[in-house]
Amino acid sequence: MKYEQIMQLALERGFYFPSCEIYSDAPAGFWEYGPSGASLKNKFIELWRRELVRRDRMWEIDGSQVMSQLVFVASGHLSSFADPVITCQKCKSVFRADKLIAEISSIVIPESADLDQFDRTVSEKAIRCPKCRGNFENAKKFNMMFRVGIGPQDEPAYLRPETCQSIFVDFPRLYKTMRGRLPIGVAQIGKSFRNEISPRQSLLRLREFYQAEIEVFCNPNTLDEMERFSDVENTVLYMMIDDVIKPMTCREAYESKVVPNKLVAYYLGLLMEFYQKTGIDTGRSRFRKLGEKEKAFYASVAFDFEVETTTGWLELVACNYRSDYDLTSHGKVSKEKFEVLDDNVKVLPHVFELSMGIDRSLYTILEHSFREDKENDRVVLSLKPYLAPVHVGILSLVKKDGLAEKTEEIFSKMKTRYDAFLDHSGAIGRRYRRLDEVGAPFAVTVDHQTLQDDTVTIRMRDSMSQERIKIPDLDFYLSRSVSYP
Amino acid sequence: MKYEQIMQLALERGFYFPSCEIYSDAPAGFWEYGPSGASLKNKFIELWRRELVRRDRMWEIDGSQVMSQLVFVASGHLSSFADPVITCQKCKSVFRADKLIAEISSIVIPESADLDQFDRTVSEKAIRCPKCRGNFENAKKFNMMFRVGIGPQDEPAYLRPETCQSIFVDFPRLYKTMRGRLPIGVAQIGKSFRNEISPRQSLLRLREFYQAEIEVFCNPNTLDEMERFSDVENTVLYMMIDDVIKPMTCREAYESKVVPNKLVAYYLGLLMEFYQKTGIDTGRSRFRKLGEKEKAFYASVAFDFEVETTTGWLELVACNYRSDYDLTSHGKVSKEKFEVLDDNVKVLPHVFELSMGIDRSLYTILEHSFREDKENDRVVLSLKPYLAPVHVGILSLVKKDGLAEKTEEIFSKMKTRYDAFLDHSGAIGRRYRRLDEVGAPFAVTVDHQTLQDDTVTIRMRDSMSQERIKIPDLDFYLSRSVSYP
Numbered sequence: 001m002k003y004e005q006i007m008q009l010a011l012e013r014g015f016y017f018p019s020c021e022i023y024s025d026a027p028a029g030f031w032e033y034g035p036s037g038a039s040l041k042n043k044f045i046e047l048w049r050r051e052l053v054r055r056d057r058m059w060e061i062d063g064s065q066v067m068s069q070l071v072f073v074a075s076g077h078l079s080s081f082a083d084p085v086i087t088c089q090k091c092k093s094v095f096r097a098d099k100l101i102a103e104i105s106s107i108v109i110p111e112s113a114d115l116d117q118f119d120r121t122v123s124e125k126a127i128r129c130p131k132c133r134g135n136f137e138n139a140k141k142f143n144m145m146f147r148v149g150i151g152p153q154d155e156p157a158y159l160r161p162e163t164c165q166s167i168f169v170d171f172p173r174l175y176k177t178m179r180g181r182l183p184i185g186v187a188q189i190g191k192s193f194r195n196e197i198s199p200r201q202s203l204l205r206l207r208e209f210y211q212a213e214i215e216v217f218c219n220p221n222t223l224d225e226m227e228r229f230s231d232v233e234n235t236v237l238y239m240m241i242d243d244v245i246k247p248m249t250c251r252e253a254y255e256s257k258v259v260p261n262k263l264v265a266y267y268l269g270l271l272m273e274f275y276q277k278t279g280i281d282t283g284r285s286r287f288r289k290l291g292e293k294e295k296a297f298y299a300s301v302a303f304d305f306e307v308e309t310t311t312g313w314l315e316l317v318a319c320n321y322r323s324d325y326d327l328t329s330h331g332k333v334s335k336e337k338f339e340v341l342d343d344n345v346k347v348l349p350h351v352f353e354l355s356m357g358i359d360r361s362l363y364t365i366l367e368h369s370f371r372e373d374k375e376n377d378r379v380v381l382s383l384k385p386y387l388a389p390v391h392v393g394i395l396s397l398v399k400k401d402g403l404a405e406k407t408e409e410i411f412s413k414m415k416t417r418y419d420a421f422l423d424h425s426g427a428i429g430r431r432y433r434r435l436d437e438v439g440a441p442f443a444v445t446v447d448h449q450t451l452q453d454d455t456v457t458i459r460m461r462d463s464m465s466q467e468r469i470k471i472p473d474l475d476f477y478l479s480r481s482v483s484y485p
Numbered sequence: 486m487k488y489e490q491i492m493q494l495a496l497e498r499g500f501y502f503p504s505c506e507i508y509s510d511a512p513a514g515f516w517e518y519g520p521s522g523a524s525l526k527n528k529f530i531e532l533w534r535r536e537l538v539r540r541d542r543m544w545e546i547d548g549s550q551v552m553s554q555l556v557f558v559a560s561g562h563l564s565s566f567a568d569p570v571i572t573c574q575k576c577k578s579v580f581r582a583d584k585l586i587a588e589i590s591s592i593v594i595p596e597s598a599d600l601d602q603f604d605r606t607v608s609e610k611a612i613r614c615p616k617c618r619g620n621f622e623n624a625k626k627f628n629m630m631f632r633v634g635i636g637p638q639d640e641p642a643y644l645r646p647e648t649c650q651s652i653f654v655d656f657p658r659l660y661k662t663m664r665g666r667l668p669i670g671v672a673q674i675g676k677s678f679r680n681e682i683s684p685r686q687s688l689l690r691l692r693e694f695y696q697a698e699i700e701v702f703c704n705p706n707t708l709d710e711m712e713r714f715s716d717v718e719n720t721v722l723y724m725m726i727d728d729v730i731k732p733m734t735c736r737e738a739y740e741s742k743v744v745p746n747k748l749v750a751y752y753l754g755l756l757m758e759f760y761q762k763t764g765i766d767t768g769r770s771r772f773r774k775l776g777e778k779e780k781a782f783y784a785s786v787a788f789d790f791e792v793e794t795t796t797g798w799l800e801l802v803a804c805n806y807r808s809d810y811d812l813t814s815h816g817k818v819s820k821e822k823f824e825v826l827d828d829n830v831k832v833l834p835h836v837f838e839l840s841m842g843i844d845r846s847l848y849t850i851l852e853h854s855f856r857e858d859k860e861n862d863r864v865v866l867s868l869k870p871y872l873a874p875v876h877v878g879i880l881s882l883v884k885k886d887g888l889a890e891k892t893e894e895i896f897s898k899m900k901t902r903y904d905a906f907l908d909h910s911g912a913i914g915r916r917y918r919r920l921d922e923v924g925a926p927f928a929v930t931v932d933h934q935t936l937q938d939d940t941v942t943i944r945m946r947d948s949m950s951q952e953r954i955k956i957p958d959l960d961f962y963l964s965r966s967v968s969y970p
Binding site for chain 2: 014019022023031033035037039051146152172178193334422
C-alpha cells in the first residue's frame with residue numbers, strides 16, 4: 001500500500017513525476033525531481049559529503065558522463081554488460097529471456113548462460129509470446145549501455161553505466177597531483193545510464209539514475225592496518241548470515257571474519273552511520289553477502305546493503321571488493337601505469353567500493369518517514385529537519401490588518417538562510433497539513449498579537465505543539481534545529 | 486598568456502583535466518573536474534541557489550537529460566539546431582561550412598543560409614580541404630543533438646541540448662501543484678549536450694557542459710508591475726549601446742528603454758548582484774543586446790552577459806525573452822494546455838530566461854582571481870573565501886614532538902564543517918604556496934608554542950600576514966570568514 005501512497009504524494013507535492021509526461025511517446029524509466037524532491041536530494045547529497053567524503057578526507061571529482069569506447073573495452077562492459085533477450089517474430093515484443101522463461105516454465109537459467117540454452121528451453125517448453133502467442137526468434141545479447149556518436153564522423157562513445165569508471169581512469173593524475181596516501185577514497189555523485197529492458201516502479205528501476213560512488217584505493221597487503229577503525233568499531237551492523245540477520249559491532253564482524261578485513265569493516269561502519277542520519281530505520285537494514293553467481297563480474301567479495309520497504313528488501317548500496325580488476329584492465333588497454341608508491345613500496349592498489357543508489361535511497365527515506373496520523377486526519381513526513389525540502393513555513397493567520405506585510409518581512413529575513421515557504425491563502429489548518437506533507441518541521445504564524453509584542457507562534461510538525469517566540473530569536477532557534485548533525 | 490597559466494594550474498592542482506585522458510581514442514570536448522574544481526563548482530552552485538533561487542523564491546527542479554523526440558520536434562531543435570558542414574571527398578575531414586568559407590575567402594554567409602549558397606561559394610572561390618587539398622562534397626546540415634536509442638527497439642530520444650526544455654514540459658504540473666503565482670522562476674542545474682564540430686579551449690566550448698538555467702514565467706500584460714524591482718533599482722549594469730559600454734542603474738536602464746521592461750531589468754539586476762559575489766570583476770562585464778541575425782531562433786529580445794578575459798569577451802549568460810514561443814510550440818505538439826489563471830484572467834505565460842554557462846563562469850572566476858605575486862615568488866588564487874576549494878590548510882610545523890598528533894586533533898574537529906586540508910610534509914613555505922595556488926584563504930599552523938599555550942598561527946592568503954589565535958576561537962573565526970555573504 002505504501003508504495004502507492006508515496007507515489008501519490010510525490011506527484012501532488014512536487015517530489016517526483018514522469019519525465020516528458022505531456023508527450024505520448026515519452027520513453028519509460030525517466031523521472032524528474034520536482035522542487036520538493038530536488039531539495040531533498042540536494043540535502044541528502046550534502047549529508048553524504050559531510051559524513052563520508054569530508055569525514056574520511058576523500059577526494060570528490062565530477063567527470064564526464066559520455067566516455068570513450070576503450071574505457072568500456074577495458075572495463076568489460078562492452079562485452080559483458082548485456083542481458084539475454086528474445087524477440088517475438090510476429091509482434092516484435094522483446095523480453096528478458098531468463099525472466100520470461102522462469103515465469104512461464106519455472107526453469108531458472110542464469111542470465112550469463114550461453115544463448116543456445118535459452119533457445120533450447122524455449123523450444124522444448126514451447127514458450128510463446130505472452131502478448132500475441134507468436135514464436136520467438138533466437139535469443140540475442142542486448143548491451144545495456146547507451147551508445148552516442150561523437151562529431152560528424154559518428155565516432156562511438158557510451159553514456160557511462162556506472163560513475164566509477166571516471167574514477168579509475170582519473171586515478172593516475174589524481175594520485176600524482178593531490179598528495180594523498182593509501183588508503184584514499186575517491187568519490188563522485190552523478191548520473192549513470194542503463195538501457196533497462198523493463199524499467200519499473202518509478203525511482204526503483206530507472207534508465208537514467210543518480211549514483212554516489214566511493215572507490216577506496218588501498219594496499220592489499222595492509223587491509224588490517226586501518227588506523228581510523230577505532231572511530232566505528234562499536235557501530236552496529238546487521239549482518240545476514242545463513243539467512244539470519246545478526247546484529248554485531250564492526251569489531252565483532254571483523255574479528256569473527258564475517259567481513260574479510262578491517263578496511264571493509266571500517267567502510268561498512270561509516271556507511272551505517274551515514275544511513276542512521278538519513279532517517280531510514282536502520283533496524284530494518286541488512287548487509288547481505290552475495291553468492292558467486294549473484295556478484296557483478298568485477299567483484300571478488302560483495303555485500304549488498306539492503307533495507308526493508310513495502311516493495312521488499314531494496315538494495316541501496318553495493319559494497320564490492322573489486323580487487324585490482326579495474327586498474328589491471330585499464331592498465332592493459334591504455335598502457336598507463338597504475339602502480340603507486342606506498343611507504344616506498346611499489347604496489348598496484350586494490351579497490352573497495354560503496355556504490356550508492358541515490359534515487360532508491362530517497363524513496364526509502366520517504367517511505368520510512370511517511371506516517372498516517374488518522375487521529376488528526378493528516379499525513380506527515382517525519383523527515384530529519386536538515387533533509388526537509390522546506391525548513392519552515394511562514395504564514396499569516398489572515399491576510400489583512402497588516403499581517404501579510406509583517407509576514408513578508410519575516411520571510412525576507414529567512415529566505416536565503418533557510419528553505420522557507422511563504423503562504424498567505426487558505427484555511428490555516430489546511431496550510432499546516434500541506435506543510436506536514438512536504439515534511440516541513442516548523443511553521444511560523446504571524447497573528448494580531450505579533451503586531452503588539454513582536455512574537456510569533458512556532459508549530460512543531462511531529463507533535464503539533466505550538467509555542468510563542470520572539471521574532472529576533474527565530475534565527476537562532478531555526479539555525480540550531482535544522483543544521484546538520 | 487593567462488589562459489595557458491590557468492590551464493597549467495588546473496591540470497596540476499586538480500581543477501580540471503581532459504576526460505579519459507589515458508586513452509588515445511578519447512573524444513575531444515569532454516573534461517573532468519578534479520577535487521579542487523568540483524569543490525569550487527559545488528560552492529558556486531550553492532551561491533547561485535542562495536542569490537537567485539532562494540532570494541527570488543524560485544522552484545528548482547532536476548529533470549532527465551534523455552528526453553522524448555517529440556520534445557525536440559516541438560522546440561524546433563530537431564529541424565533547426567544544426568550547423569552547415571562540408572566534408573572533404575578525399576580525406577573525409579569535416580568543417581563548419583560558414584567558418585571555413587569565412588576563413589579562406591572572407592565571405593560571410595550566415596549559418597542559417599540555404600545549403601546551395603555554401604556550395605556556390607565553395608565552387609566559385611575554388612575552396613579546397615585545408616588538410617589534403619581535396620574537393621568538398623555538397624554542404625549538409627549536421628544536427629548538434631546526440632541521439633540515443635531507447636530499449637531493444639531503439640526508439641529515438643535525445644540528450645537535451647539545453648536544460649530548459651524540462652522546465653517547459655514540466656510547467657503544467659508544477660504550476661498546478663506548487664501554489665505559486667506569476668511571475669515565477671523555475672530553475673535547474675544540470676548537464677546539457679551539444680555535438681560541437683570543433684570543441685576547443687577546455688571549459689569554454691564543451692560537448693558536455695553544465696548549465697544553470699532560470700525560466701521566469703510571466704504575464705506579458707504586467708511586465709512593468711514588478712513589485713520586487715525596488716530591491717535592485719540602484720544596481721549598476723554595464724549596458725553596451727552602439728558599441729559603447731555605459732554604466733547605468735537598473736532604474737535608468739528601464740526608464741530609458743535600454744531594456745524593454747521592468748521584469749527584464751529586475752532579473753538583469755539580480756544576475757549582476759550574483760556575479761559581484763563570485764569575485765568576477767563585473768567592471769569588465771557588459772550586457773550586449775543581440776541583433777536579429779545573432780539571436781537564437783526562439784528569442785524575441787536577447788542580451789548576452791559577457792565578461793572580458795584573456796580569451797576575449799566571453800558569453801557567460803544568455804538572457805533571452807522567449808515570449809510564448811516554447812509554451813505555444815509544446816502546446817501544439819502535445820495538446821497540453823499551458824494557459825494559467827493570473828488574478829483570475831486566463832493567460833498564456835511568456836518566458837524570460839537566464840541561461841548560465843557554469844563551466845565558463847568557473848573559468849572566468851579562476852582567471853579573474855589569478856595573481857602572480859612575483860615579489861614573493863608565488864601564484865595566488867584570490868578566490869572569495871566561501872568559494873575556495875579548501876577553506877583552511879591545517880599544517881604541522883614539523884612532524885615530530887607530538888605536533889603531528891595535535892594537528893590531526895584540530896583537523897578532526899574542523900573537517901566536517903569546513904573543507905580542511907591536512908598537510909604534514911615538506912617545507913612549510915612550499916606548503917603555503919600550494920595552498921595559495923588552490924585559493925585556500927587561511928592556513929593554520931601548529932608549532933611548539935601550541936603545546937604550551939593552546940594557540941596556533943593563522944596565515945592570510947592575500948596579505949601573507951599571520952596572527953596567533955586560541956584554538957577554541959578557531960571555529961568562530963572560520964565560520965565568520967568563510968560563510969556565504
